[in-house]
Amino acid sequence: MVRKKKKAKGGEPRSPSRSGETVVTLSRRTFWLVTSAVVLWVALLVSYSAWQGRPKASTVSEVLIQGKVKGSPEAPLTMLIFSDFQCGHCGSFALTTARELEEEYVNTGKLRMEFKHVIVGSPASLGAAVAAECAAEQNRFWDYHDLLYERLGASLDADHLKQYAVELGLDQAAFGECLDAGKQRERVLQNTLEGRDLGITATPSFLIGDEILRGHLPVSTFREVIGAVLMKNMSEIGS
Amino acid sequence: MKTWRVSGWRRWTVLALVLVGVTIAGYLTYVSLVGIDPACGGLRSDCHTVHTSRYVRIGGVLPVALLGLIFYLALLRLWWWGGWTQGPFAGWTPLAFFELALAGVLFSAYLTYLETFVLRAMCPWCVGSAVTATVICGLAAPAALDMLE
Numbered sequence: 001m002v003r004k005k006k007k008a009k010g011g012e013p014r015s016p017s018r019s020g021e022t023v024v025t026l027s028r029r030t031f032w033l034v035t036s037a038v039v040l041w042v043a044l045l046v047s048y049s050a051w052q053g054r055p056k057a058s059t060v061s062e063v064l065i066q067g068k069v070k071g072s073p074e075a076p077l078t079m080l081i082f083s084d085f086q087c088g089h090c091g092s093f094a095l096t097t098a099r100e101l102e103e104e105y106v107n108t109g110k111l112r113m114e115f116k117h118v119i120v121g122s123p124a125s126l127g128a129a130v131a132a133e134c135a136a137e138q139n140r141f142w143d144y145h146d147l148l149y150e151r152l153g154a155s156l157d158a159d160h161l162k163q164y165a166v167e168l169g170l171d172q173a174a175f176g177e178c179l180d181a182g183k184q185r186e187r188v189l190q191n192t193l194e195g196r197d198l199g200i201t202a203t204p205s206f207l208i209g210d211e212i213l214r215g216h217l218p219v220s221t222f223r224e225v226i227g228a229v230l231m232k233n234m235s236e237i238g239s
Numbered sequence: 240m241k242t243w244r245v246s247g248w249r250r251w252t253v254l255a256l257v258l259v260g261v262t263i264a265g266y267l268t269y270v271s272l273v274g275i276d277p278a279c280g281g282l283r284s285d286c287h288t289v290h291t292s293r294y295v296r297i298g299g300v301l302p303v304a305l306l307g308l309i310f311y312l313a314l315l316r317l318w319w320w321g322g323w324t325q326g327p328f329a330g331w332t333p334l335a336f337f338e339l340a341l342a343g344v345l346f347s348a349y350l351t352y353l354e355t356f357v358l359r360a361m362c363p364w365c366v367g368s369a370v371t372a373t374v375i376c377g378l379a380a381p382a383a384l385d386m387l388e
Contacts, residue, residue: 024330025388031334038338042345045297049349053294053357086276087287118291202288202358215359 053199068132068141070102071112077230079111080207082118082195085128085156089216090204091149097219105226115145117191118203124156126188131161131175133184138170209233253378254318260311260371263364267304271295277364288360294353303350307368310343314375337383340376347372 081098083090098113105111117129128148135144147164154160158179165175178184198207206213206222209229213221270277271290279286289295296302314336321332347369354361 024334024386026334026386027388031383031387034334034338035341038342039345042342042349045346046349049294049297052298053292053353084287084291089288196293202292202360 068115068136068145069112070114070142071106072109073112075106075109075112076233077111077209077226078114079226080114080116082116082200082203082205082207084118084125084203085132085148086125086152087203088152091152093204093216094145094149097216097222100219101222101226104223110230111226115141116195117188118195118200118205119188119192126185127158127161127179128156129188129191130182130184131164131179133187134175134178135165135168135170137178137184138174140168140170143168144170249378249381250318253375254315256371256375256378257311257314257318260368260375261308261315263368263371264304264307264311267364267368268302268308271302271304277362279363282361282363285360286362286364288358289354289362289365292353292358294350294358307343310339310372313339314343333379333382334386337376337379340372340379343372344369344376 079101081093083094101111102113106113117132119126119129132141132144132148135141144164147168148156151164161179162172162176165172195205199212200207202214204214204216208222208225209232211225211229213225267277267290276287276290294303297306317332317336317339321329321336350365351369354365
């Protein structure tokens with residue numbers, strides 16, 4: 001193959017070579033200018049993405065508290081649990097770590113747990129969350145919550161959700177009416193928006209004091225953070 | 240001679256990888272627009288985390304997956320343009336292809352950072368796309384560098 005290279009400032013297309021190929025040469029300066037422009041363009045895109053993903057609030061007091069609560073209202077510390085009923089790690093947390101923390105901190109009056117729905121993508125998750133809120137109308141949120149996680153992976157269509165209500169002995173007529181009317185849909189979506197405003201980008205996530213934890217972490221990590229925040233709160237009250 | 244047109248194995252490898260990228264990005268665009276989680280086997284929970292995160296749409300509107308699909312289709316167009324056309328800009332395609340692939344690699348690196356350190360969840364489809372874009376960029380680099388005086 002033959003290619004004729006001529007010096008050309010900034011790079012110019014040449015006539016096709018004998019092989020029919022159009023050949024271009026360019027200076028190193030031009031190459032690096034183009035590459036720098038590409039890097040700059042990507043940097044702007046990344047900056048915009050990071051900016052739109054930033055947390056919009058940073059403390060519990062900046063968000064409405066309207067989740068489902070377990071524990072004494074007098075407890076010195078609140079832990080928000082941001083969770084999704086189709087998330088495997090959320091189920092693992094709910095059925096293992098949460099129970100240990102409940103025994104250790106909630107039952108001793110040190111901690112109050114509050115559940116918040118985080119639904120973004122899946123319509124089935126939204127349906128399950130609405131059903132859990134309908135169970136909450138009959139003061140059975142946590143029972144329904146546990147059952148959903150125990151049956152993780154099973155269908156979340158309306159028939160199954162109503163069957164769970166039957167299993168728990170809920171008022172079927174009231175539950176069915178609540179579920180079919182989607183009465184609690186707005187509340188669930190409001191929870192999700194609150195989570196987003198706190199910078200919650202994954203499930204499960206937790207807000208303990210001003211500390212955000214992400215993922216199903218070992219119980220020892222929760223103990224460490226809860227202990228540290230309780231100590232900090234105590235020292236602030238003392239001073 | 241290392242130009243785009245004549246380096247046969249590299250050229251066809253690039254085409255195969257671009258088609259892999261189109262397939263991955265096309266699938267992720269589909270699940271993103273339909274609002275379902277991608278099939279991720281044992282990593283289903285991680286995929287849910289990634290695909291429902293606040294970073295999944297640019298400006299809250301444009302799905303990142305669709306941006307990826309546009310990226311791979313643009314690479315495919317350039318690949319074709321550089322191979323079988325004789326227009327006045329055909330000679331620029333090695334540079335354009337490399338620079339576009341570089342942009343894809345840099346943005347993929349950002350997305351991988353988000354998965355690893357912010358979301359703490361890995362989506363194998365996203366990792367596959369990032370690796371594909373990186374290999375394409377590496378294969379396209381010699382042709383672009385060959386344009387230097």
